[in-house]
Amino acid sequence: MSNEWIRVAYCDDIPLREGREVVIGNRSIAVFNLGAKFLAVDNRCPHRGGPLADGIVTGDNVVCPLHGWKIDLQHGNVQRPAETPACVKTFATKVEAGMLLLEISELASCPASTGHAAVAEGGSLETSKERPCEDLRFS
Ligand code: FES
Secondary structure (H helix, E strand, O other), X not given: OOOOEEEEEEHHHOOOOOEEEEEEOOEEEEEEEOOOOXXXXXXXXXXXXXXXXXXXXXXXXXXXXXXXXXXXXXXXEEEEOOOOOOEOOEEOEEEEOOEEEEEOHHHOOOOOOOOEEEEOHHHOEEEEOOOOHHHOOOO
């Protein structure tokens, strides 16, 4: 399995302590700006699939907008309700030249995985091989 880093957004386009949805292939990923770092998890709450990118960031956690489960963005574990064994997948992140990149090893075979991310309606991102990264921005 090969690891691949994919450019998903300009860091400046993700407001401090907020999340944004990034769509890579058919997978929705939530990326968060925590100030000193960016974190990324599957954009699907382990409770009933709520959009974590729309949740409230508190510390290194996000609170799901649907029913209030709290998810640790660093490790993907559910913090509330306590002792809930569920978790979400996390993704490694890094910043290069003002852009946020995600390591998407398990999506290496995805046809869109070699492309750039592009902005979709409502501030989410979708991958596109044709669209140069200079066109990226949130709406
Ligand atoms: S779907 Fe997230 S708490 Fe219910």
